[in-house]
Amino acid sequence: xxxxxxxxxxxxxxxxxxxxxxxxxxxxxxAGRILNLAQGEVVVFGGFIVWTFIAGASLxxxxxxxxxxxxxxxxxxxVERGIFRPMIGQSIFANVMxxxxxxxxxxxxMLVIWGADAQSFPAIFSLKAIEIGPLSFTRSLFIGGIIxxxxxxxxxWVFEKTRWGLRLTTVAEDxxxxxxxxxxxxxxxxxxxxxxxxxxxxxAVTFLSGQSINFLVSEIGLRALPVALLAGLESIWGAALAGxxxxxxxxxxxxxxxxxxxxxxxxxxxxxxxxxILLVRPQGLFGWKIIERI
Amino acid sequence: MAILPCGxxxxxxxxxxxxxxxxxxxxxLIGFLVLLFALPLFIGTRMLSILIVMAITVVAxxxxxxxxxxxxxxxxxxxAFMGMGAFxxxxxxxxxHLPFWLAIPAGGLGGALLGAIFxxxxxxxxxxxxxxxTIAAQILFPLLxxxxxxxxxxxxxxxxxxxxxxxxxxxxxEKSLYYLxxxxxVIMIAFAFNLTRSRVGRALxxxxxxxxxxxIMGINLFTYKTxxxxxxxxxxxxxxxxxxxxxxxxxxxxxxxxxxxxxxGMIIVGxxxxxxxxxxxxxxxxxxxxxxxxxxxxxxELFPQMGGGAxxxxxxNIILGAVIILFLIFEPRGLAHRWNVIKHSFRIWPYPYF
Numbered sequence: 001x002x003x004x005x006x007x008x009x010x011x012x013x014x015x016x017x018x019x020x021x022x023x024x025x026x027x028x029x030x031a032g033r034i035l036n037l038a039q040g041e042v043v044v045f046g047g048f049i050v051w052t053f054i055a056g057a058s059l060x061x062x063x064x065x066x067x068x069x070x071x072x073x074x075x076x077x078x079v080e081r082g083i084f085r086p087m088i089g090q091s092i093f094a095n096v097m098x099x100x101x102x103x104x105x106x107x108x109x110m111l112v113i114w115g116a117d118a119q120s121f122p123a124i125f126s127l128k129a130i131e132i133g134p135l136s137f138t139r140s141l142f143i144g145g146i147i148x149x150x151x152x153x154x155x156x157w158v159f160e161k162t163r164w165g166l167r168l169t170t171v172a173e174d175x176x177x178x179x180x181x182x183x184x185x186x187x188x189x190x191x192x193x194x195x196x197x198x199x200x201x202x203x204a205v206t207f208l209s210g211q212s213i214n215f216l217v218s219e220i221g222l223r224a225l226p227v228a229l230l231a232g233l234e235s236i237w238g239a240a241l242a243g244x245x246x247x248x249x250x251x252x253x254x255x256x257x258x259x260x261x262x263x264x265x266x267x268x269x270x271x272x273x274x275x276x277i278l279l280v281r282p283q284g285l286f287g288w289k290i291i292e293r294i
Numbered sequence: 295m296a297i298l299p300c301g302x303x304x305x306x307x308x309x310x311x312x313x314x315x316x317x318x319x320x321x322x323l324i325g326f327l328v329l330l331f332a333l334p335l336f337i338g339t340r341m342l343s344i345l346i347v348m349a350i351t352v353v354a355x356x357x358x359x360x361x362x363x364x365x366x367x368x369x370x371x372x373x374a375f376m377g378m379g380a381f382x383x384x385x386x387x388x389x390x391h392l393p394f395w396l397a398i399p400a401g402g403l404g405g406a407l408l409g410a411i412f413x414x415x416x417x418x419x420x421x422x423x424x425x426x427x428t429i430a431a432q433i434l435f436p437l438l439x440x441x442x443x444x445x446x447x448x449x450x451x452x453x454x455x456x457x458x459x460x461x462x463x464x465x466x467x468e469k470s471l472y473y474l475x476x477x478x479x480v481i482m483i484a485f486a487f488n489l490t491r492s493r494v495g496r497a498l499x500x501x502x503x504x505x506x507x508x509x510i511m512g513i514n515l516f517t518y519k520t521x522x523x524x525x526x527x528x529x530x531x532x533x534x535x536x537x538x539x540x541x542x543x544x545x546x547x548x549x550x551x552x553x554x555x556x557x558x559g560m561i562i563v564g565x566x567x568x569x570x571x572x573x574x575x576x577x578x579x580x581x582x583x584x585x586x587x588x589x590x591x592x593x594x595e596l597f598p599q600m601g602g603g604a605x606x607x608x609x610x611n612i613i614l615g616a617v618i619i620l621f622l623i624f625e626p627r628g629l630a631h632r633w634n635v636i637k638h639s640f641r642i643w644p645y646p647y648f
Contacts, residue, residue: 092422101559104552105611108608108614225429264437268434274427275427
């Protein structure tokens with residue numbers, strides 16, 4: 001029974017991290033209706049920026065983190081301005097493909113700047129385990145989970161309670177309505193990209209602390225896709241719940257099913273869920289819009 | 295609106311549908327085919343292998359063009375469907391000793407089956423949601439192949455197969471493989487071109503242009519969307535079968551998401567919706583790739599301070615990404631459109647436009 005709770009809580013914590021990466025997707029999707037397939041690359045890119053400031057320039061965390069967040073904020077603006085602004089009003093196919101192009105481009109840039117070798121990411125939280133009764137967790141996962149909840153609360157508050165965030169929510173609901181109320185859709189999309197980049201960097205810091213980083217880590221973006229989809233691509237707290245569902249499901253599959261399937265079940269689980277969701281309820285658990293069906 | 299060569303008029307419907315309208319066009323086509331099949335007499339093994347890989351890629355990309363360009367269904371799993379074809383052909387050849395002329399079509403059917411299964415969600419979702427189901431196919435495919443009993447598809451180690459053989463002749467040299475693969479490629483391309491002017495091809499284009507309208511006009515969406523994925527991945531499966539007989543060792547790593555991305559990149563560069571564009575795009579991007587592979591070591595010698603060959607090699611990703619983005623922003627209709635513009639201005643010369 002202890003084992004079960006151990007798996008359960010680990011699943012919840014990992015799920016919250018997935019949810020935090022998925023939140024980057026969601027913020028960007030809400031504004032521009034662009035599904036950013038390059039999200040994993042954005043996460044790793046942010047991670048590398050933090051790594052450069054901490055390990056490369058040997059700054060302390062409290063200077064390095066704001067500096068890196070500021071840099072990715074600027075890069076987020078630039079990416080929107082240079083690549084996604086010209087695509088407003090283009091077909092869905094073009095918009096999907098341009099994120100694929102961004103994915104390839106960012107991967108190439110990371111390979112050229114930081115190389116293909118794995119670098120060790122500084123341990124921001126101590127690696128000692130936290131023990132509660134018979135259960136023990138990795139400290140970075142535990143703190144990461146708490147940070148994720150904090151970020152979710154903050155983003156929810158910004159988008160639902162502040163005037164500035166409500167503008168972004170209006171844009172998320174309808175571009176034409178937002179524009180006619182005097183809200184600049186273009187500027188909102190740019191802000192969403194900047195927020196998306198910052199969130200991804202925060203997720204990278206909590207996720208990578210004490211681990212190794214190279215361009216292959218960007219697979220995490222593909223694993224966060226099912227979370228965003230299950231949540232419904234628009235809902236903020238929905239992402240947290242979906243993350244927990246996927247995380248727990250994955251942990252349980254790893255614990256109880258993997259011995260029969262040679263490790264395949266836990267890897268396949270999120271994508272099987274994604275296929276089922278796409279077939280049964282394409283708008284996800286908490287999506288706003290009924291997806292057009294044919 | 296296509297402008298025909300001077301003095302060519304259509305008086306019947308079948309004339310209007312024909313691709314080749316003049317004697318000069320026939321001469322060009324036949325001349326090109328003769329050149330294509332005479333090439334191995336003049337060029338070396340290295341060039342031949344480049345051309346062979348290009349021909350295999352053309353088959354896969356033309357198939358992708360049928361799904362993506364003709365029918366408008368986004369497909370990010372073409373490489374998995376190609377892998378299915380390769381593994382089916384390899385398995386049938388190694389376990390059941392099927393001759394290659396049965397194993398390659400069977401590989402095509404294997405790819406078509408997998409593609410059609412993952413194309414079924416196209417009936418319920420469209421746009422980027424469809425991109426997601428095909429990404430799921432791409433991710434689930436290696437997991438499936440590696441976990442199936444290793445007797446079936448070789449598991450994680452991959453699978454070797456003996457060379458293609460007909461009568462006493464063994465396709466082992468690059469030259470003989472070139473004829474086998476280029477011949478198949480020409481047949482597949484002819485099939486694709488003819489598909490675009492058949493009833494099925496026109497139905498697929500109607501689905502792309504507006505699926506509700508096409509359903510009202512009596513086109514069964516389920517049939518035609520599944521069919522489009524089926525035909526597209528049939529091409530991928532045939533390409534996979536050819537690949538299996540060319541490399542003679544198939545592994546799941548040869549069919550990852552990045553190849554699917556490359557294939558889509560080729561379609562964008564070539565021009566979405568045009569079979570000819572798919573060929574142009576493949577030739578363009580594959581040549582660029584080979585150029586960097588050749589130029590990389592040279593550049594490393596010239597600029598040693600830039601780091602080893604790996605830098606130039608990874609620079610390929612930057613170029614592919616930049617090419618995709620630039621084409622989408624500045625020339626969404628691709629090289630095929632440029633080609634048409636050149637053709638038109640040649641035909642209406644000396645007038646600037648009509």
